[in-house]
Amino acid sequence: MSAKASKLVAGAKEWASYYGDFTQGEEAAAFTVPLRARAMWDAGDAEGFADVFVENGSFLVGDQQLTSQSEIRDYMKAAFAGGLAGTTFAQEPVEVKLLTPDVALVITNGGIVAAGATELAPGASTRDVWITAKQDGVWQLVSLQTSPVKG
Amino acid sequence: MSVTIKASELLADAGIVEDVSYYRSFDSEDEKAVLTVPMKITAGWARNDADFFASIFVENGSLLMQDTQLTSREQIREYMAAGFRGGLKGAQVSGGPLEIKFLRDNVAMVITEGGIILAGESEIAPERQIRATWIIVDEGDGVWKLFSHQSSPAPYKG
Numbered sequence A: 001m002s003a004k005a006s007k008l009v010a011g012a013k014e015w016a017s018y019y020g021d022f023t024q025g026e027e028a029a030a031f032t033v034p035l036r037a038r039a040m041w042d043a044g045d046a047e048g049f050a051d052v053f054v055e056n057g058s059f060l061v062g063d064q065q066l067t068s069q070s071e072i073r074d075y076m077k078a079a080f081a082g083g084l085a086g087t088t089f090a091q092e093p094v095e096v097k098l099l100t101p102d103v104a105l106v107i108t109n110g111g112i113v114a115a116g117a118t119e120l121a122p123g124a125s126t127r128d129v130w131i132t133a134k135q136d137g138v139w140q141l142v143s144l145q146t147s148p149v150k151g
Numbered sequence B: 001m002s003v004t005i006k007a008s009e010l011l012a013d014a015g016i017v018e019d020v021s022y023y024r025s026f027d028s029e030d031e032k033a034v035l036t037v038p039m040k041i042t043a044g045w046a047r048n049d050a051d052f053f054a055s056i057f058v059e060n061g062s063l064l065m066q067d068t069q070l071t072s073r074e075q076i077r078e079y080m081a082a083g084f085r086g087g088l089k090g091a092q093v094s095g096g097p098l099e100i101k102f103l104r105d106n107v108a109m110v111i112t113e114g115g116i117i118l119a120g121e122s123e124i125a126p127e128r129q130i131r132a133t134w135i136i137v138d139e140g141d142g143v144w145k146l147f148s149h150q151s152s153p154a155p156y157k158g
Helices: A003-017 A025-042 A046-051 A069-081 B007-013 B029-047 B050-055 B073-085
Strands: A053-061 A064-066 A088-100 A103-113 A125-135 A138-148 B057-065 B068-070 B092-104 B107-117 B129-138 B144-153
Touching: A025 A046, A025 A088, A025 A103, A025 A125, A025 A138, A046 A053, A046 A069, A053 A069, A053 B092, A053 B107, A064 A069, A088 B057, A088 B144, A125 B092, A125 B129, A125 B144, A138 B092, A138 B107, A138 B129, A138 B144, B007 B029, B029 B050, B029 B092, B029 B107, B029 B129, B029 B144, B050 B073, B057 B073, B068 B073
Parallel strands: A053 A138, B057 B144
Antiparallel strands: A053 A064, A088 A103, A103 A125, A125 A138, B057 B068, B092 B107, B107 B129, B129 B144
């Protein structure tokens, strides 16, 4: 196997492990929403991050309730160019619950890992709730809210 | 065929007098019916009644309280019963809706601001002001129930 191919396989294996217990069916499909958001965050891609949301998606950041894809894109663009530059998004699945065949609640443990760091700083742990819904066959993010926890 | 029950009736069935000011600008019949859930939760706190509080959730309802993720009606009932006997004795909550979104006919997401007023306090202390996301569902009987509640520290604007 070429070095490039083995790197791709290693990457795929690593990402596959991020599903935790939620590897099957619609639950796994819904869980791709936080995984996609995390991948876009880690890439510093504000456009891609906003695209994970539905058009009128909602995201509480600090004191601000962002209530559209464009607000989220603008906010994250500035953040990735500023205070969030180089940060990554920690994420471990806690729970995936289907409310209907096409609406799911996903709960993760997470937090923002400082640029250059490999793990969460003390006090940076959050409990993250992702409200996801399937639109035109694709699971999208309706709402993301994070709550500080002691971890 | 789904059943529709008016907000005023849902509240009356729970022994709650309808406070129309709670609805703010969300005053369609559908929105009001969904908002009976946060109004019932407010009443559950005011009564310090853990059984009633837990009954507002679906059987596998989820509630984040500080670091504890409660994931069933029974866990919620036990947690709140202990709370109302202890540090939450005499505590109330106050707040109001900021956003309502129907994800499906029978699934709504509500965002509220508010917080806990501990016994002896007259308003929500700054460190207890929160923003909450509620997932509220109608399982088919017209009685909207709480599927998930999560809160994060955020200033209350009123």
